[in-house]
Amino acid sequence: MDVDAFVVAHRPTWDRLEHLTKRRRNLSGAEVDELVDLYQRVSTHLSMLRSSSTDSALIGRLSTLVARARSAVTGAHAPLWSEFIRFWTVSFPVVAYRSWRWWLGSAIAFFVVAIAIGFWVASNPEVQATIGTPSEIAQMVDHDFESYYSENPAGSFALRVWINNAWVAAQCIGFAVVLGLPIPYVLFQNALNVGVAGGLMFAAGKGGLFLGLLTPHGLLELTAVFLAAAAGMRLGWSVIAPGDRPRGQVLAEQGRAVVSVAVGLVVVLLISGLIEALVTPAPFPTWLRITIGVLAEVGFLAYIIYFGRRAVRAGETGDLADAPDVVPTR
Template sequence: MDLDAYVVANAHEWARLEQLVRAGRLTGPQGDELVDRYQQVATHLSVIRTAAPDAEVVAYLSSLLGRARIKMLGARVLSWRAAGRFFTQQFPAALYRLRWWWLGTTTGSVVFTGVMMWWLVEHPQVEQSLLSPQEVDALVNHDFESYYSSSPAQDFASQVWINNAWVSALCIALGILGAPVFFLLWTNLSNLAVVGSIMTRHDRGDLFWGLILPHGLLELTAVFVAAGVGLRLFWSWVEPGGVSRAAALARAGRTAITCVLGLVAVLFVSGMIEGFVTPSPLPTWARVGIGILAELAFFAYVFVLGRQAAAAGHTGDISADLLEDRVATQS
């Protein structure tokens, strides 16, 4: 290959990528162009390394691609096309491919909570060791119900969204260690079981479920998904499956990041329900119905759209265009 002719033929592509990298904040179309130019230049680098490995040209293109990748991570946020791909392909595919991890976590958590709640109802002396009679009376007759209207709806929704997103992020971030995931689940589920058993034993079970179910179905499902993804992250380095532990962990970690970003949106929906629907004057059946519809919509999203995305080859990993230069710079 005539390297000089190749450089002349493609120099305008490199110059345009350089312009985009040096530009300020990019618009959506410019962000899309940045991704396209990145792929083109990565291909050029691969060709040069294979056919005419000139050290100066390779160094320049490698540096340009490195700077473009950093720029791209910010520019892609502004791309509606990238956002659409994320929510119709990457995120649902990740949820579908990891379904057995989070479905198993969900099943185990529901069984654990149910058994613990039943045991606490049958052993009222435990309640007496946890709360004083005055605290139980306040919880049953006032505190539990008033909690959901303790702040303006928009403020309350924001608070629970941030809190639940933080818990979910912790489940994934600490999942690499395994044990912290079970501790986080224990902390949240034991609190639910204790409050539920107290409300049930004092004949306020209808109030408890009427306030928990509207938002709790989707909210807890999101937490269980995060826990399952965290445990999968742990398992990726325990049993890497034919690749190095570093490669398996990196792949699982990238998919986990996809899940974190997607769950922020899921928890935003549950936060809106908790802030505006749960404390609303709607009849209980209507509030619970909204919660059930939101949960069914999530499962349809995973098992219809996610299944289709997975069948089309999407994995939930970072898009191939962001990994392209890793292949192109191999020797």
């Protein structure tokens, strides 16, 4: 069988079934009959493709479509807990996983800029003089940087950190509406702040203190910011280069996927804020605090890779409109 010709011939049928499935709550009687007929036809198409094609992405997409259509035809409304589980095992991780190139690119660019600025500040007394007077810099490196993490009660400090980090991530998500163009500037501003602080601390011989205080929470916190930036920039690029699909359809799909990232990052940044409030200032050995931060980071990445890869293999996209609100009954 010529798979390409088969796809061209039957794509309108698949698109129509997808459209009816998404509108399952508002169908007329004739449309319900059409939904049942298309479900049976597309099920046959899927069976034919499974026996003659090795295109896992196409088979995954049709499998998901047939499953959703079957649920719409024979199912009952899914309980809230199943939607909650689907979000954390499909919608959020698959969007993060699919954005890994943008995510990694954002991280590399951030650290290149931050490290370059840090070296520049640390090796140039003239640059340090433009940042502050010797007494102001001494106050920052000898007192302010460390006391920042312990001068307020842990609860209020965690809330403040969470709000601040959520605001940075929200900026990256929000700038998706203007194709993500301001996002590199937001990342640069944060890289500048990290680079300047690091340069001053290393110049004063307190690089170990700087890394010991920043690493426990900073790994997860920055990872969340990079993911937000990746989602926003990926949406912008999908509008600029939508491929062979209508630009409006791509924008709608990616926009809903960005919403998944925004909701997921609320929890990720809350965890980061708790680590910053409870672990960073704790009187633990530096190696223990850093280990806790590394374990949180590794755990988050492992979660994204495991569930994201599994969802990709199943043909999921993270589009919230694809989440079924029904479960099959027998």
